[in-house]
């Protein structure tokens with residue numbers, strides 16, 4: 001489905017490209033300012049009679065017209081579907097709205113879906129692309145920091161179920177990712193912090209030097225310094241590309257990208273989707289998983305305060321809701337990494353190295369007692 005961007009195309013000079021190496025499913029991530037309005041960003045996408053932009057009511061007023069104008073140069077018809085904003089809408093109703101629109105416009109199996117928005121839009125558009133007529137091409141145009149560094153890359157698509165996060169979905173790769181750093185200018189501070197959580201994640205799981213870099217440059221990232229953001233997005237995508245290139249369908253290694261997510265998903269589902277942002281729950285979940293890594297003797301004691309301080313400085317919550325230990329355990333048993341009823345956590349086993357293991361319920365209870373209120 002993917003078409004490589006010819007090198008001769010004139011992307012803005014500061015554009016960085018990270019390649020996802022997956023043979024015929026491989027694609028490029030374009031990272032830089034000015035990409036939405038650069039005609040080169042949109043050249044070489046799969047050919048089709050029509051494109052359908054999927055976006056939400058927050059993002060549409062900001063970027064829809066500009067993206068539509070670029071797509072109109074390549075597709076005879078450019079439709080749109082506007083979804084409500086928020087994690088609580090990552091569900092069957094929204095997925096149906098995308099499929100309804102495709103059918104109502106008699107869209108054929110070459111129709112290109114374009115996900116314009118954050119992780120929720122990207123995950124749902126990708127899932128719709130995976131199932132409509134058994135698969136149509138799609139393009140990710142992430143407009144949040146979290147989507148640019150994580151969810152738009154790697155082909156995990158999904159909707160939530162009331163009993164579990166991302167429980168229904170498919171691995172389905174986009175044809176291209178267009179990450180325009182200028183879209184981060186309009187991001188609310190809470191959303192910026194949520195994206196920082198996924199950036200921070202890459203340090204302890206894969207790159208100790210990057211963790212130190214984030215600590216040293218966090219103020220610049222919070223001030224939206226373009227050079228700092230460009231480096232953080234690029235390095236995050238490089239690490240994710242390295243992981244996904246080896247284990248596209250999470251048979252092993254890819255699970256490290258779930259650091260903090262076992263606790264985090266329990267917080268999101270337990271509180272009700274949309275109460276906390278995904279990145280907020282992951283930030284708090286990383287504090288808990290760091291503590292568990294220490295309690296299991298995998299990391300020295302100073303690792304926990306180091307992680308907690310960084311996550312707190314990023315503006316993320318470090319204390320989780322007091323749902324009760326039994327409720328947390330019940331929610332975490334539903335996690336996709338569980339096997340035979342055993343909850344498995346991604347834990348840090350040395351700076352830049354992660355692995356997956358179980359832990360005694362009593363120890364998990366101590367962690368929950370220490371980090372919930």
Ligand SMILES: O=C(O)C(=O)C[C@@H](O)[C@H](O)[C@H](O)COP(=O)(O)O
Nearest residue numbers: 150154156165166254257258261336
């Ligand atoms: O790409 C992956 O693999 C990840 O686990 C990245 C996560 O940060 C992301 O939140 C992902 O959508 C979670 O997937 P899930 O399978 O744990 O629901």
